[in-house]
Amino acid sequence: MNNTPIHYRLEQSLCDELRGRVVELTWYASQDRPQGVPPYGVVQCDEAKETTPESGVFYVATAILVTHALDEGSGRTHAQLVQQVRDALEAIPRPGIDEDKQVRVYGFVVQRTVEANTEQEQGTLFEINIGCGVWEKQEGGPVNTPDTEL
Numbered sequence: 001m002n003n004t005p006i007h008y009r010l011e012q013s014l015c016d017e018l019r020g021r022v023v024e025l026t027w028y029a030s031q032d033r034p035q036g037v038p039p040y041g042v043v044q045c046d047e048a049k050e051t052t053p054e055s056g057v058f059y060v061a062t063a064i065l066v067t068h069a070l071d072e073g074s075g076r077t078h079a080q081l082v083q084q085v086r087d088a089l090e091a092i093p094r095p096g097i098d099e100d101k102q103v104r105v106y107g108f109v110v111q112r113t114v115e116a117n118t119e120q121e122q123g124t125l126f127e128i129n130i131g132c133g134v135w136e137k138q139e140g141g142p143v144n145t146p147d148t149e150l
Helices: 006-021 074-091
Strands: 026-029 040-050 057-069 096-098 103-115 121-134
Antiparallel strands (some): 040 057, 096 103, 103 121
16 A cells, blocks of 8 residues: 555656656656756645545645746746646546556646746746545545444
């Protein structure tokens, strides 16, 4: 059984997906405490809420930051990168399985996209809610919990 928390598995899985789909950006998982020089992307998954106790099915609040250094002409480049990320998210199969990270993605919704600018960087933050499941609960048996007397 994998003891890695679902939010960490999902974060790693999304980073791998985005690395392969948006190669113009360096991708980091927030749990790895990244440091880098723009342009880059960061995936942060947190606040995993299990839908039913012991089910292994979760909603995970996720943020994806796309950042670019502010300089002359960077606005258009940043907008193009943000669109590439948006297209990459839409291309991720749903439902999908990442056997290496032992996580299933059932679906997700981009709840909103907001600007996340600083004095030296231009950023766009995608706020996403992801429905997912841990591999060990999804394979080899029902997802629901056994009947118990209340």
